[in-house]
Each structure stands twice: as C-alpha cells, then as structure tokens.
Amino acid sequence: MEAWKKHIGEKALEKGIINDPQWLEKLDDTMPVWAVLDLFLQFVDRLEPDYNSYD
Numbered sequence: 701m702e703a704w705k706k707h708i709g710e711k712a713l714e715k716g717i718i719n720d721p722q723w724l725e726k727l728d729d730t731m732p733v734w735a736v737l738d739l740f741l742q743f744v745d746r747l748e749p750d751y752n753s754y755d
Contacts, residue, residue, distance in 0.1 A: 701727060717742075
C-alpha cells in the first residue's frame with residue numbers, strides 16, 4: 701500500500717474519523733454508500749454548534 705494512503709488512514713484514526721485500527725489494512729477496499737454517508741453525518745455533527753445564539 702502506498703505511504704500516502706497509510707498516512708491518511710493514520711490521521712483519520714487519530715482524529716476519530718475511523719475508530720478501528722483494522723481499517724488501516726483495508727484502505728483500498730470499497731465502502732458502501734451508507735458508510736460514507738455515516739462518516740459525513742458525523743463530520744457535520746462536529747461542525748454544527750449545539751447551542752443557539754442569543755441574537
């Protein structure tokens with residue numbers, strides 16, 4: 701596996717985007733659409749604040 705792919709996988713693991721180190725051996729595998737959508741939804745949840753403005 702290319703070093704750049706492994707680096708991306710390690711950063712994703714470090715940031716909590718993936719939570720299983722076994723994914724580092726599967727970086728060339730395809731992902732089902734539901735799994736990609738789940739990752740994006742988790743990302744959006746992290747970006748959106750949980751509070752409302754007083755304005």
